[in-house]
Amino acid sequence: MNWSDSTLHDHDASPDPVPDSKAAVPANGPLFLGDSGELGYDARRAACQLLAGPSVDAQRQPAQWAALLRNEAAIRSLLCDLFLELVMDRDAGFAFVRQADTGELEAPSLLRTAPLTFIESVLLLFLRQQLADADTRGERAVVEELQMVEAMSVYQKNVSTDQAGFAKRVAAAIGKMRENQLLSRLRGSEDRYEVSPALKHLFSAEDVAVLGETYRQLREGGTPVDDLLGE
Structure with missing residues (x-):
């Protein structure tokens, strides 16, 4: 993946x-x-x-x-x-x-898909990890917007030197998670969200491990990704 x-x-x-x-x-x-x-x-x-x-x-x-x-x-x-x-x-x-997994059978797809940007995929990984941590405690996974922004900030060097532009990308990624109901704003709060349990089905433990290792290497190496994503 x-x-x-x-x-x-x-x-x-x-x-x-x-x-x-x-x-x-x-x-x-x-x-x-x-x-x-x-x-x-x-x-x-x-x-x-x-x-x-x-x-x-x-x-x-x-x-x-x-x-x-x-x-x-x-x-x-x-x-x-x-x-x-x-x-x-x-x-x-x-x-x-x-x-559906149809194996070698060729089947048309009715579900439109859109490639994830680097920031969106990193945000998904962060949310999936928050969900896993909450599950071990038997609690709902709740995150604050500031948590998400801070978690994404360590990747700024991989994406852009433009701090304002990077902030816009992070805000857009959070907006996309809300549009797809993977994040739901808590009632009475402006900046706290519940992470949808659906992420457990979208990202397996194996996916989390593979992506986590890839992003760890990016954080440590500072490799730019704009040329890979065409952003």
Whole structure:
């Protein structure tokens, strides 16, 4: 795993629509003219939220989460038809989809991806480590914005001598983590965030070890990475 093939889902879909309370939803049968689908209305909305991404969260989308639990087998089957895998963590209360491992079988991908910048990948590694540390204590992983900025600052020499420009890159990386719901601002706080448990599924322990060693060498050697990333 390296910087050029590290990816996050790039989701720009609008928020999940709120159904019109005045609209009648059929209890059974087709939902619209020409409808030949087999899933019910709530299950379809949950599936759409999964595909729009980045996840279905039990706290933010309780109705979709409940529908997902009720219709898990049918939604898994639908996603398999699209070469996608449903990943669920019931204890943490979230689910997302990723490309299924089809081996040598050539399969199209419906999930758009965007390469991570160096700073984004370093930030992800930092957050993954914070999550691992919190897990050992049986606590939620909570980080402050200043912690993230300080953790990234040791890599400034690898990226740019422009301090203001580097600060903008760090701020953009934090913003991307929030957009992808890997960071959620704590209620009543402006600078404290909870790290999503989804990172445990996106970065394995092996990934953390490999990336951690690579970034340690960068910190110690001061090797510039702009030419590698095209930033």
